[in-house]
Amino acid sequence: xxxxxxxxxxxxxxxxxxxxxxxxxxxxxxxxxxxxxxxxxxxxxxxxxxxxxxxxxxxxxxxxxxxxxxxxxxxxxxxxxxxxxxxxxxxxxxxxxxxxxxxxxxxxxxxxxxxxxxxxxxxxxxxxxxxxxxxxxxxxxxxxxxxxxxxxxxxxxxxxxxxxxxxxxxxxxxxxxxxxxxxxxxxxxxxxxxxxxxxxxxxxxxxxxxxxxxxxxxxxxxxxxxxxxxxxxxxxxxxxxxxxxxxxxxxxxxxxxxxxxxxxxxxxxxxxxxxxxxxxxxxxxxxxxxxxxxxxxxxxxxxxxxxxxxxxxxxxxxxxxxx
Numbered sequence: 671x672x673x674x675x676x677x678x679x680x681x682x683x684x685x686x687x688x689x690x691x692x693x694x695x696x697x698x699x700x701x702x703x704x705x706x707x708x709x710x711x712x713x714x715x716x717x718x719x720x721x722x723x724x725x726x727x728x729x730x731x732x733x734x735x736x737x738x739x740x741x742x743x744x745x746x747x748x749x750x751x752x753x754x755x756x757x758x759x760x761x762x763x764x765x766x767x768x769x770x771x772x773x774x775x776x777x778x779x780x781x782x783x784x785x786x787x788x789x790x791x792x793x794x795x796x797x798x799x800x801x802x803x804x805x806x807x808x809x810x811x812x813x814x815x816x817x818x819x820x821x822x823x824x825x826x827x828x829x830x831x832x833x834x835x836x837x838x839x840x841x842x843x844x845x846x847x848x849x850x851x852x853x854x855x856x857x858x859x860x861x862x863x864x865x866x867x868x869x870x871x872x873x874x875x876x877x878x879x880x881x882x883x884x885x886x887x888x889x890x891x892x893x894x895x896x897x898x899x900x901x902x903x904x905x906x907x908x909x910x911x912x913x914x915x916x917x918x919x920x921x922x923x924x925x926x927x928x929x930x931x932x933x934x935x936x937x938x939x940x941x942x943x944x945x946x947x948x949x950x951x952x953x954x955x956x957x958x959x960x961x962x963x964x965x966x967x968x969x970x971x972x973x974x975x976x977x978x979x980x981x982x983x984x985x986x987x988x989x990x991x992x993x
Contacts, residue, residue, distance in 0.1 A: 745782035754825035763835025766892035806855025838874015842909035845869035877933030
């Protein structure tokens with residue numbers, strides 16, 4: 671009898687093993703707080719409370735790959751807008767291995783409270799799938815946003831990508847490769863564009879192999895090996911490789927750690943040559959993950975809103991001139 675029960679359970683265990691997603695939960699708001707409060711005892715965690723006038727949709731499936739469902743948390747103004755609201759896709763950090771979409775929910779909520787459709791999306795991390803899986807996921811996320819523009823009250827001509835740490839690297843890469851078919855992946859909504867009209871890079875590297883870079887094992891795990899073993903991936907995954915005349919305006923927000931700025935000055939130089947607007951703000955003495963905590967949370971929100979309002983107002987003026 672016992673043998674029969676075990677035999678009956680084998681398919682269940684096989685399915686559970688197949689459908690389970692490897693998770694590294696070492697990086698979260700609480701772990702970051704415990705780490706940084708030693709040197710910054712005054713910090714407080716930025717709370718995630720739904721502001722007045724904002725609606726939310728949690729755990730919305732934006733991509734299905736086999737048995738895997740990828741989800742997003744969506745925040746948007748409750749008030750109707752005739753032309754739709756500009757949008758922001760938010761990408762969390764965690765060394766491409768850990769972290770989850772909840773890390774950027776407080777920031778997404780504040781963006782929504784100020785007239786943006788904010789989508790905080792999960793993506794496949796390195797324990798589940800190596801590069802370029804995360805890029806494929808997130809490019810589908812923005813295509814999904816455009817495909818559901820009516821229900822999201824979204825202006826599809828004005829979408830920014832924002833990321834922090836590893837998410838900042840991904841945001842910069844997505845923003846500089848909008849027309850690169852190789853990185854689109856095999857997902858859905860291919861009739862919609864994956865281009866962005868603005869980039870917000872919060873402490874995210876722009877070049878994996880650079881004199882200022884010190885990326886190591888976590889990058890190697892995601893990119894499929896060390897630089898010598900996976901040179902093409904290390905170069906292709908660097909936003910600096912793709913920076914050029916098609917790159918949208920970029921906001922750089924930086925902590926006090928120089929290694930997270932690798933490639934920034936080179937990228938700014940390229941964008942300056944093409945007349946593309948960039949803006950940089952440093953938070954002196956701020957730790958990495960500063961955007962999760964007071965007193966840096968509000969300035970992060972304000973710098974982001976000021977930048978996006980400026981860029982999208984310029985876009986509106988261009989559209990008016992074309993008419």
